[in-house]
Amino acid sequence: MAHTAVADPDSGLTQAQLAARYGLSFAGARPTLAAYTRQLWTYRHFIAAYANAKVVASFSTARLGRIWQVLTPLTNAAVYYLIFGVILNTQAGIPNFIAYLCVGLFVFNFTSAAASGGVQAISGNLGLIRALHFPRACVPLAVTLTQLQHLITAMVVLVGIVLATGEPITLEWLLVVPAVALQAIFNAGLALGMARLGAKLTDLRQLMPFVLRTWMYGSGVLYSVDKFAENLHNPVLVAVVHANPLLVYIELVRHALLENAPLTSAAPRLWALAAIWALLIGVGGYLYFWRGEQEYGRG
Template sequence: MRHTAVADPDSELTQAQLAARYGLSFAGDRPKLAAYTRQLWSYRHFVSAYATAKLVASFSTARLGRVWQVLTPLTNAAVYFFIFGIILGTRDGINNFIAYLCVGLFVFNFTSSTASGGVQAISGNLGLVRALHFPRGCLPLAVMLTQLQHLITAMVVLVGIVLATGEPITVEWLLVIPAVALQSIFNAGLAMGMARVGAKITDLKQLMPFILRTWMYGSGVLYSVDRFAENLPHPVLVEIVHANPLLVYIELIRHALLEGSPLSSPVPQLWIMAVAWAVVIGVAGFIYFWRGEMEYGRG
């Protein structure tokens, strides 16, 4: 009896062709940008739970616990008010300097803490990165969300300070919501960008305090930015200072909460710059982090 050989339809195909036919991909291959975005969205509950757990853990060893979320910004405000407002006299020409200073400190701290945490989002969690499979973007996003929770608590305190110092409640207070939303998008992109840089350059965390301190002095946190800008040698540098994203977000919230707060740019221009910074840094930081997705935790 003769047996007729049946040809294997896959025998003539290369490995690449077989992979394409059966929908296989390389182990550890970077997902497409759209697929990566969907992965992050599917992990949104993990990001929220992880951020809340980090927030609770950060005060777990303190006797007063999460009361320090309120005490820390208030203590910083008291110190800076004494040094800059009283001793150096930077409050001259600024109505309600206490509230002015608190807005600057609380809003600046939201971004500065996110940037510092973003630098260590990957390098400080290598055990988690190497042990579990998940989109690494969850970690810097959790950093931003943790700091957003800090800001929300601080804003409750800030409202009390603003009312106690005589500011009236106006409909413009509602503008704080879109301003914080835009700053959150900016911070998310910043955290993701800093996370990738920090994963490559682990010594960056040592430089961050100096970088952030310099950024603070150019952001009108402790005084009107005009005091800083008037000493710059070239008008182009003044324009750069006025376009500083942190100054933009700080001034938008000051304008919303405080009457007569000095502004470096017209309000419509501030909103345009706020949207532009959120879109540019939010998108660029996300793409930059995604491009390094398969590098994290190696080496």
């Protein structure tokens, strides 16, 4: 039976009208996008502190500690070089394949780890989310910041590899900074979007290794993507492969650090695609996550 909720029979005002008069709001209501963004800004120090704590904790039980930030990418590069560079000989036609491979691996791992961490950002931190009140976007953003710190450490190693393999230092190296910045925005939006999906679909984390492995094979990490695209025999599919955001960010960093790295597209087109992907996924992921703010930690 329908009825009108009247909070004060004498005044005739409904509960909603009384709440508006005294500045009250529903518990757990989603704030406006502008208010939510302001809240996130006030929690920026919490995001940074949480990310730093995650970095320290990730190596706290290892005897070598944070040295593994250097050893892990180097070990991965050595294994993939042995398999793809030596055994399968995918280095044919690619100058300085070692540096080429390392750039691909380090840049890909930045996005791969952000996506994997994003999936578990909400579902893996329910205790924190239910115990404390804060904008939930802080957690997936902290995941992205954590992986950015890992990338910066890996970049120090990468510079050493690039120099050791004979690449000269040029002004184009400075282009790594905007390329990584655009990728970080892309990763933040991706982590936010995956965090909301992971909160709803708890089995998604089981699928992520397969999704990310497929994405890696199509991103020109281990070989020139032209070897992959030439077997598609469909110009539309080839265009999709060339527009792959991870391929775009990898090739921008390769173009900056390596003198003769082969590119699938002209550099201006790569920069345009990088900016478009950063805007599309960065903003889209943020909006998608914000729309589910009131759902996180419930149930």
